[in-house]
Amino acid sequence: MQDDLIIKTTNLSKSYGPHVALNKLNLSVSKGATGLLGPNGAGKSTFLKTILGLIQTTEGEGTVLGLDIRTQGDAIRSRIGYMPEYDCLNPEMEAIHQVRYSGELLGMNPTIALARAHETLQYVGLGEQRYRNIGSYSTGMKQATKLACALIHDPELIIADEPSNGLDISARNYMIETLTNTVKTGNRSVLMASHLMDDVERVCDNFILLHKGKLAAQGRIEDLKGFDREIEIHVWGGASRLEETMIARGLSVRREGRVMRILHEQEDTTSIILRCAADVGAQIRRMHEYEASLEDLFLSIMEDLGYEVKTSEDLLGSPSQARKVDAPEHMGGGSA
């Protein structure tokens, strides 16, 4: 099990003057894909810089791929592929030469770096576009080029900082598939920092949640399946009456506008919901089992910590269609 650890920190702390960015962080990250979550200011960037061996820790110790983060930063960075969140490409260079140069900066022979740049650009889906100037690329193509730069030396660990930032749906899907493929078929490890929980859930097996420099939660995403199961219903008219009735009959109800989630405790919960709806004259337009997602866990933990965060839908700007549905006024809707 110890051999599977790629990152391990013990009481890792980092302070900038009076501001504590990392506070006695103890965590272990195994091989595979791990999502690094946390709101702004949680310490994600400081954590990444620390494990890249770029900043000196105030206290504590840590290893990445078995190398000491305090003394072996160069060796760590040789074995890691880092994909920054922000632009890191020269817009006046062609992608093939940018990727080749990023390989040369690792110490690759220029000829080998060029051959490998062709392979990695092909892998990230830019094979036909590799001789174009990066300045003419879309955001998705730039993100793919950054990933190619990170993959050129076939690193054991890829650190992807917001890899799907600013991408449209198809580009985002492609990026997620590429990262998943890198983990599954390439047998590489990925540490992925993202605000988009859906993406983390699709790529990663494990997650780490940081809050104010501390470890707020860590575990396997699969364990979320063990969370309380709920039934989600979309109601048309009489939502408040239905909510009151269901609560009166002993059901646990969470409501957001016309969407309600009812704890699935008993076998006949579905029947009770339908009976309640019939009694108050509310229409149930949709009803399905709801599995808690990583986003729910994140929001729930953040809520417990008294921290307001935005959901993926807020960040993507595409609210679900169900929440747009509004009942006519004569049925009790209009301003849900």
Added chain:
Amino acid sequence: MNFPEASPSTPVTVNPIAPQPAEYAAGTPVTGKVRLEAAWGSTEGDEDLSITTPTAQKADGQIFKQQYKQWNGELNPRWMRNWAILRHHLLGVFKKGHRPWGMAIRLYLLVIFIASMSDVGMTLLSGIIGDSGLHSVWGVNRDNLYGHVLGFFPRNMLYYPVVAALLVGGVISEDRQHGTSALYFSRPITRLDYVGMKFISVAVIQGLLILVTLALFYFAEIATMGRGWAWIIDTLPMFLATVFSAILLIFTYTSIGLSLSSVSKGKFFPGIALLSIILGTKVLAFIASNLFDREILYLISPYDCLAHVGQAIIGTQPTYDQYSWTWSLASLVAMNALALYVLSTRVSSMEVTRE
């Protein structure tokens, strides 16, 4: 029923299909052939039937298969990484695929390279036509060696400061602007290697213009005038002193220029600020000297300090006679120390995660 073997795309005559008794069998799988027969009644009027059959089935193919390829090579040590940075900047002047220097910059460098060889050309010309008068004006002597590197007009007004300004303009500031610093520092490149290689790159390009043309000037004299060992032994010290002055000039312009580049996010500010510092202080000191007959302001002018030190070590007639050349040397050391301090602190603060 068997079809005879056919060559590719060759019409083949098929024997008429023998009429079959129509019967329904629920267990018989429905095939295309059966459906075809049902639709067109292929058992009737098929006597002249011919078909074209391809020999091999066309593969569906796959346009793009995403397959991760591993690489088992070894990474070279530090010197190879530093060489990559140097190579990236230097080769960018000459060909594509490396640091993209603008076309205007490359053209200006070419023009300055040719212009810097004006004394080389005149020396060759005087040697070819055997004109001693022309040679006395343009040939190698103490003043002409000084003038090649430290003469104000046109070399230190139009050539070398402008070249330095164009070169340092984006060398570090563009890494801030585009975030490409993350590409360096997320790899095993130290800040010292980064700034050192950038410094050497800019200095080498200036060296190609100043030192190479100086060497050509000196060797043109030897070649065209048939100078012997005695002349070489006589003049080599002042040639070496000129080389040292040129190195001092390149170092000073580069350190001031890169420090300005490190505090900026664009090309324009570092370039124009370097020109302002070199030419502005020169003009200011010149005006003060003429109005008040005080030369002390020359100490804030990088060019004047370089010229003063150059005059002292090459051995030409000093034009700054109110204070010792050691003051100018001290001023140069202070200027370079300040510039390198700014450069090192700014490069140390360059971020990997966010710039």
